[in-house]
Amino acid sequence: MGEWPVHCFKAYDIRGLSGEELSDEFAYRLGRAMAAYLDCSSFAVGRDIRESSPGYASNLIQGLVDSGVKVLDLGIVSTGCLYHACWTLPVDGGVMVTASHLPMPTHNGFKMCRGTLPLAGEEIQELKDVFLAGDFKEGSGEHIDHPHEDTYLEAIVASTGKLARPVKVAVDCGNAVPGPAMSKLLDMIGAEHFDLYCDWDNTEPNHGADPTREYNMVDLAKVVVENGCEMGLGADGDGDRIGAVDENGGFVYPDRLIALLAEDVVGTEDGKDLLIYDVKCSMNVEKAIVSAGGRPMMAKTGHSFMKRVLAAHPDALMAAEMSGHIFMADRGWYGFDCSLYNAARILELWSRREGQSFSSELNRLAPNLPTTGEVKVPCPEEEKLQTVAAITEAFSDYDSSTIDGVRVRF
Numbered sequence: 001m002g003e004w005p006v007h008c009f010k011a012y013d014i015r016g017l018s019g020e021e022l023s024d025e026f027a028y029r030l031g032r033a034m035a036a037y038l039d040c041s042s043f044a045v046g047r048d049i050r051e052s053s054p055g056y057a058s059n060l061i062q063g064l065v066d067s068g069v070k071v072l073d074l075g076i077v078s079t080g081c082l083y084h085a086c087w088t089l090p091v092d093g094g095v096m097v098t099a100s101h102l103p104m105p106t107h108n109g110f111k112m113c114r115g116t117l118p119l120a121g122e123e124i125q126e127l128k129d130v131f132l133a134g135d136f137k138e139g140s141g142e143h144i145d146h147p148h149e150d151t152y153l154e155a156i157v158a159s160t161g162k163l164a165r166p167v168k169v170a171v172d173c174g175n176a177v178p179g180p181a182m183s184k185l186l187d188m189i190g191a192e193h194f195d196l197y198c199d200w201d202n203t204e205p206n207h208g209a210d211p212t213r214e215y216n217m218v219d220l221a222k223v224v225v226e227n228g229c230e231m232g233l234g235a236d237g238d239g240d241r242i243g244a245v246d247e248n249g250g251f252v253y254p255d256r257l258i259a260l261l262a263e264d265v266v267g268t269e270d271g272k273d274l275l276i277y278d279v280k281c282s283m284n285v286e287k288a289i290v291s292a293g294g295r296p297m298m299a300k301t302g303h304s305f306m307k308r309v310l311a312a313h314p315d316a317l318m319a320a321e322m323s324g325h326i327f328m329a330d331r332g333w334y335g336f337d338c339s340l341y342n343a344a345r346i347l348e349l350w351s352r353r354e355g356q357s358f359s360s361e362l363n364r365l366a367p368n369l370p371t372t373g374e375v376k377v378p379c380p381e382e383e384k385l386q387t388v389a390a391i392t393e394a395f396s397d398y399d400s401s402t403i404d405g406v407r408v409r410f
Helices: 024-038 053-065 079-088 122-133 149-160 179-189 214-226 254-265 283-292 303-311 339-351 358-365 381-394
Strands: 014-017 042-047 070-076 093-097 107-114 142-145 168-172 192-196 231-235 242-245 274-278 295-299 316-320 326-328 399-401 407-409
Touching (some): 053 107, 053 142, 168 179, 168 214, 179 339, 242 254, 242 339, 254 339, 274 283, 274 303, 303 326
Parallel strands (some): 274 316
Antiparallel strands (some): 014 107, 093 107, 231 242
């Protein structure tokens, strides 16, 4: 390639258009750059089901191998499986070839970990500088096929346990990578499940794999109502976020799931009572945490930032975001986000309850508040700090937080 697409190096990962911005050559050079920047000797690599992912993964791996790195190739896995590999296998980090919930036919990308924590912010910009400079290590590494999914699913069940009763649930994985593993996991824990779009199809024939968008949950809602399910759960494109509908097919904003989990985990482990949530969550989350006897802590939005905050607080039981990223850090779990694990946790929690409806419990813990949903207002980069300062000043008579932009409490 002539000029490299440096704008694809984002705050949390690398993402771009397949074939136009990203290429096999880009992936190979990224492998060389990662080996040099991280000075790693072993790495795990996973990929999703996009048409471009096999080529990108193969070239990324070759770039690592040509730099002297031993690569454990996990094959097609969810992002949670890659994270688990980073925690449990003898590797210095990992890369997931995916663009998460972005359209599968057009986009792809790379999520990267140093050790067990994701690269983010300045680290990704430093990686970009190494990528552009081209001063790489030379070596002769090794490419080893290392399937990990079965091990991962067994680890999930060991942490969550099997269901106390066969909860009746529908699941929608949007034809994306988590589908077959989700079906297998629900069998393993003893759920009665109705699977929707859990087969792989990278043309996305039904809807996008983003369960935090109500329009992507319409088909799931119908299946829930038609089959008398207790709830419906949706996974996103790479399997690190979760969404839900209630027994009536009503869309559930993900922060309401945080309240449900918070009540269940507080008081279960000695010395751990902190629960972390991001600035986008409603006031109900803080209220639910306090009501359960936990200590709430607000943090900056972004899965990379949340994991770092969680890692810095060993007294935390969990962290979570409005976007459906939930990071459980109890029951011996690792504090990373995974659709599969969180689906099992929600169902296990619910299997211990009988005679209640999902909607009534959510309304008790976190009643729906008036919301606009997410509204993205364009603002030039050079004006962002000035705009936040002006809003903070305009509402100076009210309590506010500037952890991430400005949040005003009325």
